[in-house]
Amino acid sequence: MANNYLNSLWFVPMAVVMAPAYSADYLTIPQAQALLFSDSATFQDQSRLFSSDAKSEIKDLAGTRQRQDNQPIWRVEQNGELAGWFIVDDVIGKHEYITYAVSINPQGEVMGMEVLSYRETHGGQVREQSWRSQFNGKTLADPFKLDEDVTNISGATLSCRNLLDGVKRLLVIHKLYLSSAA
Amino acid sequence: MMRVSANKVCKLSLVILGLSAVNTASAGEDLFGYVKGAEALPKDAIELYQKLTFRDGKEQGSYQALDYETEFEYGYSNQLSLSSSIKFMSLDTSGLIIDGYLPTEKDISFASSGMEVGASYMFLSPAKDDIGLSMSMNLDYDWIDKHSGQDKDTLSLDLGLQTQKYFLEGELIWVGNMGMESTYAKRAYIDNLPEDFDWPTDAEMEIELKFGTGLSYRFAPNWFVSAEVLYETEFETEVGQERWSWFAGPSIHYGNQDWWATLTWLPQLAGGGEQFAGQEDTDLHLIEKTEQEFRLKVAFNF
Numbered sequence: 001m002a003n004n005y006l007n008s009l010w011f012v013p014m015a016v017v018m019a020p021a022y023s024a025d026y027l028t029i030p031q032a033q034a035l036l037f038s039d040s041a042t043f044q045d046q047s048r049l050f051s052s053d054a055k056s057e058i059k060d061l062a063g064t065r066q067r068q069d070n071q072p073i074w075r076v077e078q079n080g081e082l083a084g085w086f087i088v089d090d091v092i093g094k095h096e097y098i099t100y101a102v103s104i105n106p107q108g109e110v111m112g113m114e115v116l117s118y119r120e121t122h123g124g125q126v127r128e129q130s131w132r133s134q135f136n137g138k139t140l141a142d143p144f145k146l147d148e149d150v151t152n153i154s155g156a157t158l159s160c161r162n163l164l165d166g167v168k169r170l171l172v173i174h175k176l177y178l179s180s181a182a
Numbered sequence: 183m184m185r186v187s188a189n190k191v192c193k194l195s196l197v198i199l200g201l202s203a204v205n206t207a208s209a210g211e212d213l214f215g216y217v218k219g220a221e222a223l224p225k226d227a228i229e230l231y232q233k234l235t236f237r238d239g240k241e242q243g244s245y246q247a248l249d250y251e252t253e254f255e256y257g258y259s260n261q262l263s264l265s266s267s268i269k270f271m272s273l274d275t276s277g278l279i280i281d282g283y284l285p286t287e288k289d290i291s292f293a294s295s296g297m298e299v300g301a302s303y304m305f306l307s308p309a310k311d312d313i314g315l316s317m318s319m320n321l322d323y324d325w326i327d328k329h330s331g332q333d334k335d336t337l338s339l340d341l342g343l344q345t346q347k348y349f350l351e352g353e354l355i356w357v358g359n360m361g362m363e364s365t366y367a368k369r370a371y372i373d374n375l376p377e378d379f380d381w382p383t384d385a386e387m388e389i390e391l392k393f394g395t396g397l398s399y400r401f402a403p404n405w406f407v408s409a410e411v412l413y414e415t416e417f418e419t420e421v422g423q424e425r426w427s428w429f430a431g432p433s434i435h436y437g438n439q440d441w442w443a444t445l446t447w448l449p450q451l452a453g454g455g456e457q458f459a460g461q462e463d464t465d466l467h468l469i470e471k472t473e474q475e476f477r478l479k480v481a482f483n484f
Contacts, residue, residue, distance in 0.1 A: 064351060092351045094211075095437050096403040121211075121439045121483045122224050146310050154260035155224030157309035158352045165351070 025117045026127060029101070032114040033074070033086055036103040041083055043074040048177060057176065062169035064162075071173060082106050085178050087170050091162040093120045098159055102135070102167055104174050110138040110167060123156020126163065135167055140175060144168040210263075213435045214410045215446025215477040217359045217394035220314035220346035222304035223257030228484040230254055231267075239473035241463050243277025247472075249295075249328060261304045269296040269324070273331040280458040282380040283469045285372055288331035296324030296336070302344075308355075314346035318361075329470050333370035338363050342392075352400070359394040388424070390416040398435070406435040412448070415455075416470070425455035425467040429475075441482045449474040 027035070033043055048071045050058070058066040067090075074086040084105040090097040096119045103111040113135045115127045125131050134150045146152050146161050153160050210221045210229070223229060231253040238246050253267035273290040300320035308314025320340040327334035342361030349356065365388040375381055396410030410433065415426035431448035453467030461468060 067351075092353060092400075094352065095439065119439050122227060152307075152310060155227060155257075157221075157307050158348065161309050162351050 027101075027114055027116045029072075029088060029116070032088075032101040032116055033076075035114055036086060036101065036112045037076050037083060038078065041076050041078045043076055043086060045073075046075045047072050048173075054176075058169060058172050061176070062165070062172040064165040064169055066169060066173075073173075073178070076103070084111055085174060087173070088116070089166050089170055091159075091166040093118070093159045093162070094156075095120060098126075098163060100163060100166070102170050104171065104178075106179075108139055108171060108174055108179060110135045110171070112136060113167065118159075120156060120159055123153045123159050125153050126156065126159060138167065138171070140168070140171050211437055211442050211481070212444050212479055213355060213398040213406050213433065214357065214396045214408050215431075215433050215444055215448060215479065216412055216429075217357050217396040217410045218318070218342070218344050219355070219357050220304060220306070220308050220316040220344040222261050222302060222316065223255060223263045225257050225260050227257040228255070229481050230484070231479060231481040234478045236476040237472040238475070240278055240468045241461060241466070241473065243275065245275045245278060245472060246273075247328065247331075248272040251298075253298075263302045265298075265300045265302075267298045267300075268294065269298065271295040271326065271328055271331075273328075275331070280469055282382075283458070284330050285332065285375055285379060285381050290326075290331050293326060295326040295328060296322060298322040300340075308346040308348055309352070312347075314344075316344045316346075318342040318344065327369070332372065334367060335370075336365060336367045338365040354400075355398045355406075357394075357396050357398075359392070361392040363390040363392070364388075365390070382420075386419045388416055388418045390414060398433075404436055404438055406433075406437070408433040408435060410446075410448075421456060423455055425453065425470055427453035427467045427471050439483070441480065443481075444477075444479045446477040447474065448477065 050066060050069055050071065055066040072088040076083045076086050084103050086101060086103050088099065088101045090099050098118055099116040101114050101116060105111050113132045118124065118126055131153070142149050144164055146164055150160065150164050210219060210223055212218065233251040233253065235249040248271065250270040251267050253265055255263055255265040258264050270292060271290065272292050273288050275284060275288050278284060298320055300318060302316055302318040304314070304316040306313060306315040322338040322340065324336040325333065340361060340363040342359060345358040347356045366385060367388065368385045369381065369383050371383050372381055392412065392414050394410060394412040396408055398406045398408035400406050410431065412429040416424045418424040428451045429448045430451055431446060433444055433446040435444040436442060450466050450471055450473055452465055453471060455467050456469055457464060458469055466473065
């Protein structure tokens with residue numbers, strides 16, 4: 001009988017031959033900064049360390065957890081004036097974290113969004129401009145409902161929802177901690 | 183939705199040729215060994231599974247079985263998944279004869295045992311709606327009785343409902359299942375059985391009810407640990423409630439964008455119904471079930 005169990009290994013070489021593989025880290029932080037702001041913009045690191053009370057306040061307003069204690073944030077200036085904020089964030093994908101960056105103008109509107117890394121089986125369309133551009137102009141006044149103001153991508157619904165919730169949370173962070181710094 | 187390249191389709195075609203016609207099935211990535219989630223494969227996505235189930239122990243003698251199932255699943259639409267599978271088995275029994283169920287010792291090194299087609303339709307998405315809901319339907323034809331290894335034609339229709347809910351942005355996942363399997367079965371005649379041995383060859387009907395629930399937690403990127411509980415009971419033409427059993431056990435799951443694997447240990451915690459003569463542990467059903475099962479699933483995404 002023991003030899004019979006070796007029969008179970010017959011599928012392994014088949015699987016190795018067929019398993020696809022592709023890269024998933026698409027942008028570095030400087031590359032994302034260059035895509036979201038003009039070449040003359042300057043970036044000043046103003047990362048924030050949130051207390052547990054601050055994280056609770058963010059969750060109350062955003063509806064989702066602020067998981068990270070330290071939020072990477074850059075103040076962006078152009079010609080000596082505030083041009084906006086550049087924030088890098090991670091949200092939960094089905095298997096791994098999705099790293100993305102959002103630019104927010106001083107009025108609290110999303111200027112743009114870039115996906116830095118995405119390692120999920122389905123939903124590579126989150127990187128496409130047509131999907132990301134749906135976030136442009138979003139404010140906390142928007143509903144942030146999947147398929148209402150941002151379309152869902154089948155097979156990647158959890159990723160889409162978490163990215164949508166993540167952008168809303170970053171707008172909350174802007175409202176609570178960055179808008180007064182303008 | 184990931185488009186399937188021509189290259190991938192060519193590679194797959196060699197495998198698919200050996201399988202039966204493309205039809206329906208379960209759906210998506212299994213975090214558990216037995217209970218299923220409610221998510222559907224997206225349109226045009228393909229998943230190829232290899233499932234191995236090791237069934238071990240009936241208290242007396244030696245009973246070890248290994249079930250192999252190779253399954254192909256295709257996302258026909260964003261809600262409807264179709265699948266087909268082909269099944270093989272190995273079996274080694276000795277030192278245990280059960281009147282009416284295990285008529286002889288059996289040693290099957292490797293044999294084809296059945297095939298299955300299925301479909302799963304997702305009504306509500308667990309990641310978008312308040313709770314996910316899907317329905318599955320599988321039609322199974324077996325020509326070997328997986329319990330005894332004897333020739334037996336079995337045709338089963340398995341209907342199931344799956345619910346699923348995400349918590350903590352997807353780090354914690356709950357699923358609930360219920361299902362009913364209706365079976366028509368007819369055993370083949372066996373020569374040289376003792377005269378007083380019961381081995382009916384008339385057709386029989388069985389109905390099995392299945393309830394299950396599971397909780398899975400992503401403790402690190404790509405890694406999930408899960409626990410599931412199952413209750414199964416079967417009613418048969420002549421004896422009424424033939425068996426019932428509670429099972430519960432843990433799983434460990436790894437998944438990335440290309441493939442995933444789930445390893446599950448599922449011991450039988452309690453059981454009842456029919457028992458064989460001389461069975462000492464009367465708290466388990468050991469005629470059709472075993473003391474424990476181990477299941478390994480490996481799947482590749484295309």
